[in-house]
Amino acid sequence: MLVVGLSVGTFHDPSACAIVDGELVFATEEERYTRYKHALGQPPFNSLVGTFRFLKGKGLHPRDVDTFATNVNLRLFLGWLGERRKYVLDFGKLYDLYYKHGLRSSNLEFGTGLLRGYQFLIRRLIRAAARTVGDDLDDRDIKLVTIRHHLAHAASAYYFSGFSSSSVLVLDGQGEREGTTLWRVRNGEFEEVSRIGIEEGSMGYLWDHISERLGYEVTEGPGKLMGLAPYGGDYVGFLEKLKNMIRFSSGGKPYTFVASPAMIAERVVGGAVKWDPRKEVHPVAASVARALQEFTNELFVHLGDWIKDATNEDRVALAGGVALNARANMELHYSKIFNDMFIFPAANDAGTSIGAAAYVYEHVLGGKIKSRRLRSVYLGPEYSDEEVRRAVEASKFRARYVGDDVNEVADLIAKGNVLTWYQGRSELGPRALGNRSILADPRDKEMWKRLNAIKGREFWRPLAPSLLEEYKGEYFVDPVTHEFMILMFRFRDGMAGRVPAVYHVDGTARPQTVTRDMNPTYYDVIKAFKDMTGEGIVVNTSFNLAGEPLVETPRDAIRSFAEGGFDAMYMQGYLLYKR
Ligand SMILES: [Fe+2]
Numbered sequence: 001m002l003v004v005g006l007s008v009g010t011f012h013d014p015s016a017c018a019i020v021d022g023e024l025v026f027a028t029e030e031e032r033y034t035r036y037k038h039a040l041g042q043p044p045f046n047s048l049v050g051t052f053r054f055l056k057g058k059g060l061h062p063r064d065v066d067t068f069a070t071n072v073n074l075r076l077f078l079g080w081l082g083e084r085r086k087y088v089l090d091f092g093k094l095y096d097l098y099y100k101h102g103l104r105s106s107n108l109e110f111g112t113g114l115l116r117g118y119q120f121l122i123r124r125l126i127r128a129a130a131r132t133v134g135d136d137l138d139d140r141d142i143k144l145v146t147i148r149h150h151l152a153h154a155a156s157a158y159y160f161s162g163f164s165s166s167s168v169l170v171l172d173g174q175g176e177r178e179g180t181t182l183w184r185v186r187n188g189e190f191e192e193v194s195r196i197g198i199e200e201g202s203m204g205y206l207w208d209h210i211s212e213r214l215g216y217e218v219t220e221g222p223g224k225l226m227g228l229a230p231y232g233g234d235y236v237g238f239l240e241k242l243k244n245m246i247r248f249s250s251g252g253k254p255y256t257f258v259a260s261p262a263m264i265a266e267r268v269v270g271g272a273v274k275w276d277p278r279k280e281v282h283p284v285a286a287s288v289a290r291a292l293q294e295f296t297n298e299l300f301v302h303l304g305d306w307i308k309d310a311t312n313e314d315r316v317a318l319a320g321g322v323a324l325n326a327r328a329n330m331e332l333h334y335s336k337i338f339n340d341m342f343i344f345p346a347a348n349d350a351g352t353s354i355g356a357a358a359y360v361y362e363h364v365l366g367g368k369i370k371s372r373r374l375r376s377v378y379l380g381p382e383y384s385d386e387e388v389r390r391a392v393e394a395s396k397f398r399a400r401y402v403g404d405d406v407n408e409v410a411d412l413i414a415k416g417n418v419l420t421w422y423q424g425r426s427e428l429g430p431r432a433l434g435n436r437s438i439l440a441d442p443r444d445k446e447m448w449k450r451l452n453a454i455k456g457r458e459f460w461r462p463l464a465p466s467l468l469e470e471y472k473g474e475y476f477v478d479p480v481t482h483e484f485m486i487l488m489f490r491f492r493d494g495m496a497g498r499v500p501a502v503y504h505v506d507g508t509a510r511p512q513t514v515t516r517d518m519n520p521t522y523y524d525v526i527k528a529f530k531d532m533t534g535e536g537i538v539v540n541t542s543f544n545l546a547g548e549p550l551v552e553t554p555r556d557a558i559r560s561f562a563e564g565g566f567d568a569m570y571m572q573g574y575l576l577y578k579r
Pocket of ligand 1: 149153172173174175320321348349
């Protein structure tokens with residue numbers, strides 16, 4: 001059986017995926033093709049073409065797709081919109097974003113037509129993508145099932161956790177009508193135990209509104225605020241204000257806002273804070289970020305306690321954009337409320353294509369998803385060695401074929417070079433995890449500023465590490481295996497001196513643990529670095545230039561390598577040098 005999932009219609013992070021015989025075999029995000037971060041307002045056309053191409057390589061054609069699954073039920077959404085006209089404003093903000101970025105007219109048509117004929121347009125999208133790979137589909141061939149947005153998030157968290165039963169927390173900006181939902185899932189049966197409406201509790205929108213007041217756009221702001229928070233000193237007054245407007249409860253709704261997210265942001269921050277994030281850490285901006293982070297930490301623990309009481313399940317799975325908050329996830333981890341915790345790596349809307357497809361696979365088609373924990377996200381397209389060789393030769397960079405022998409690569413890193421690392425299938429989700437990465441020496445504090453400058457990031461933003469799984473306890477307090485960089489841990493004492501480039505000011509990091517099973521070449525390069533330096537840990541930041549999504553194709557990689565201030569590149573067996 002074959003289900004293709006689409007994240008379409010939430011205006012950001014469109015994606016496509018395929019589930020074949022109970023297994024997630026492919027997933028990719030639109031931004032990687034259009035080179036426009038979060039692909040705001042764009043339909044997942046290229047990602048669907050990529051999915052069809054991948055399937056063709058396995059002898060499967062668009063007409064073989066049993067069902068297409070989508071991630072937002074516009075009918076529910078329009079009903080809600082009719083009831084709550086004042087919240088049209090929040091939605092209007094998304095539209096603003098979408099127009100501001102001057103998207104191509106075909107995309108514009110897609111967006112404005114969305115509310116008129118969601119299903120009609122999705123069928124058109126599927127037919128156009130099928131034609132691109134040489135197949136004609138008739139509307140009758142296309143079976144389309146739409147899954148409620150938060151159910152799609154919940155399904156992504158549950159089906160790939162490897163848990164048979166679990167509590168599930170979903171927190172984002174909004175689904176059709178809700179900002180937070182809490183679930184109990186037993187053997188694939190989903191029971192919604194609490195639903196908090198958008199106006200009653202949307203942590204996603206609260207982060208968005210506060211980000212805007214601190215001068216950031218909503219798509220990038222929350223992640224930056226998380227990095228800024230540890231610099232905040234005088235935050236208690238802001239935290240008190242938040243607590244006055246958001247009430248915790250042990251009743252049917254674990255928390256509720258007493259005002260809209262926009263109003264809360266207004267009351268907490270007041271007018272917009274004017275500062276230049278590239279030049280300074282503004283004390284008020286940092287303190288507001290700290291208060292919001294501290295509040296979110298407390299909320300996560302409260303939600304954990306609440307759901308544990310309600311479900312008696314001692315495992316938890318999380319999804320929704322707010323679950324990308326690695327610091328709040330750390331609070332839940334160290335609280336020990338649960339024995340085990342899984343955060344879906346593409347917790348943002350890119351992951352909802354996968355949740356929708358998995359749910360449809362079991363609940364509509366009667367199949368069974370192979371239940372095991374997702375350990376890696378190398379789910380994107382493959383680029384052949386031949387394609388890579390041609391890209392390398394066309395580049396004119398001095399290059400040498402080293403194959404899997406990455407000792408020289410590790411040596412370059414240990415000698416202070418900034419190295420781009422490209423191999424295999426691209427990662428799903430917002431983090432580079434060893435196939436589209438920039439690697440550097442974590443022992444050099446200056447490396448932190450140098451990398452942020454190369455990537456056009458604010459100088460104060462932290463860098464994350466990848467480390468050999470078996471050494472996690474040497475670096476971190478009470479860590480668990482975590483492959484996706486969305487769970488922070490506290491460093492052990494003494495690490496500020498040993499690995500300063502990945503040591504954030506509050507003594508935390510959000511690492512990726514690496515096993516040889518998961519990614520042999522990547523494991524080998526970190527292992528070689530350990531043999532040379534004694535540290536089984538490297539800086540790993542995403543391979544992209546300022547303002548761009550992760551590189552996708554070999555050509556993207558060569559172009560970014562050429563334009564950025566990098567020293568060398570490992571590219572699927574080739575070692576390229578700038579000098
Ligand atoms: Fe969402």
